[in-house]
Structure formats: structure tokens, C-alpha cells
Amino acid sequence: MKQQDVFKALADPTRRAILKRLQGGALTAGEIGAAFEITGASLSHHFTVLKQADLVRTERRGQYIVYSLNSTVVEDLARVLFDLFPARGGRTGDKS
Amino acid sequence: MKQQDVFKALADPTRRAILKRLQGGALTAGEIGAAFEITGASLSHHFTVLKQADLVRTERRGQYIVYSLNSTVVEDLARVLFDLFPARGGRTGDKS
DNA sequence: GCAGTAATTAGAAATTTATCTAATTATCTA
């Protein structure tokens, strides 16, 4: 896991929206792109960043390329975050 | 919590290093800066970004300004992440 | 092989971000 790549990938709102779209299951590049105003070329750039961070996986299916979420990275990321912030017992939900 | 501000703040390696330095407890701007090559002005910019993301808190103590970690934000961030990635039972540590 | 569709890659323009030097603000001490 390249920490820097993951953080940079998550820093862009369009890329986070892509990840959210993939929650419902794998989608082709075109299906993902339908939800955004930007061009396919720009989308493709974002896919590259997400792939480099290992946040998504791709698989060619004939004419299409199918994207899916790589959930295992969230575990790595969780480790990094708990390393970045001091432990506090693990309770959550009392702030807001 | 402004999600975008937090992600953007964490996207820079210098800022993550600042957060790590603060793990040991509160430090003055100068003490933090001693560990980095960049100028105080640049550091100050990073502090601004971290403050805007509510990741650090500041307090003036006489001539000094003391920075400390705001751990509560990690809880908000955890929520965002678990929202961004599908739930997977909650176990961690089996991937390497 | 050729036309059509899906997606990426190439190259450039516009925006944002990180960094610098110089100037300013705030505080301490004599």
C-alpha cells in the first residue's frame, strides 16, 4: 500500500463519488461516467489515480472495462489512520 | 466536519508528518518546524490547512503558539470511510 | 478487413497548491 497514493486519491471529491457509485457493485467506465458532467478522458484519469492507489480493480469484459471496489484497502487505511492519531479507547459517537 | 477539508489536509505528506509529531503531545510552531526543511512561512500555511480541517487546535501561550492534535476528528473520518467502503464484518488484520 | 462503440493515451490550457522572501503582528524582557 502506497499511503501517499491512497490519500491523494481520496482528496478529490469526484473520485470519492466514483467510489460511492461502486458501492452497489461493479460498473463499466461508461456507466460510472453517466453520472458525471466531465468528459470520459477526465474520468479515465481519475480511474488511473484510483487504480494506482489500489482502491479499485478493473477487468475487461469484451468491449467494456468493469470497475469494482477493492475493499481490502480500507483496512490498510484504517491502520494508517489509527497510527496517525493517538488511541482513545475505541468508543465512538459522543461528539458531534 | 468539512469532509473535503479533512481529506485535502491529509493528502500532503508534510501535514501528515506534522500530525505524527504531535502524537507525543502539544508543541509550539517552532518546535514542529525544527523537524522540517521548509520555511516557517510554509509551515504556517500547513497549520492553516490543518486548522481549517479541524485536525489541530491552537492556543497562544505568551510568545508561543501551541499546537495540539484534535483526536475527535478521527472518529468523524472513520464514519466517512466506513460510509465510503462497504461493510465487511469489521475484522481486520488478515491481509498483510 | 471495415465500420462502430468503449475506453484510454497524448498534449495543452486553466486552476490549485506548495513554497519562497519580505513585511507585519504579538509578546517578552531590559
Added chain:
DNA sequence: TAGATAATTAGATAAATTTCTAATTACTGC
């Protein structure tokens, strides 16, 4: 109050990022 120290703010430059159009690659089906 004046000089020294800590830190920020202002303004500029350099580097990185996002986005675009145009061209290219990969596959389908005739």
C-alpha cells in the same frame, strides 16, 4: 519604549492537478 524572538500574513513563483479536445487502442459484428 526599544530591541529581540515567535509566528503569521502578503505577494509572487514554481510545481502539480484537473480538465479539455483530438488521436489511438481494443473489441464486436457484419
